[in-house]
Amino acid sequence: GRYSDLPERFPSIAHFHSVRLNQPASKFYNTDFLKSLCDLWNYRGSGMLNLHGSTGDIILLGTTTEQLEPIFFEVTHVMDQDIGGSGSNLRTPSCCIGKARCEWALYDTQEMCYEMTNYYQDELHRPAFPYKFKFKFDGCPNGCVASIARSDMSFIGTWRDDIRIDQAAVQAYINGEYAPNAGAHAGKDWGKFDIKKEVxxxxxxxxxxxxxxxxxxxxxECT
Structure with missing residues (x-):
């Protein structure tokens, strides 16, 4: 229950606010940022963090009302991080790692997530919907941010036009010039590669x- 509705009975948690911060695209952090975040929350809040919520936000759990404005100022003016979406509005868009490190990405998920986040800032910060609404950006049908299951509007990378096949590379793979599965099972003799059986x-x-x-x-028919 929300014991903060009974401050006389539970004075130690008379205030219990949680703060959502807009995570960077693909959740890339450096140690300086994480240290600053922990220092801020140890000083201004409970010290408990949730990295991340199902939406993707950094969740800062538990602080008092008088700390909210100082937290907002330090996060936005010192750490250059914006607050995330909460309540009946657009929730913070999130994306997979995309072209930053994934060879399967079929579009730049980070750029699209960044553009949509900036375009819909008003909808993120000022609840105006009857219910929450989520965008998620998957770079390919592998769906690493589970955009279909965990959002209201999915953006999923797929092929444009017919799939292009490098037939020379296929033959090199069949002939053993490329290690099957990128050499992941090279510690044992599995026999000659069989493209029919294995692909x-x-x-x-x-x-x-x-x-x-x-x-x-x-x-x-390709999925």
């Missing part, structure tokens, strides 16, 4: 096959 037969929609020594893909 084609594992496709859930069976959209790939070999024809005339070339890899073929039914684009409409």
């Amino acid at each position: 084609l037969d594992l496709c859930p929609t069976k959209c790939m096959w070999m024809e005339g020594g070339e890899l073929k893909i039914d684009n409409a």
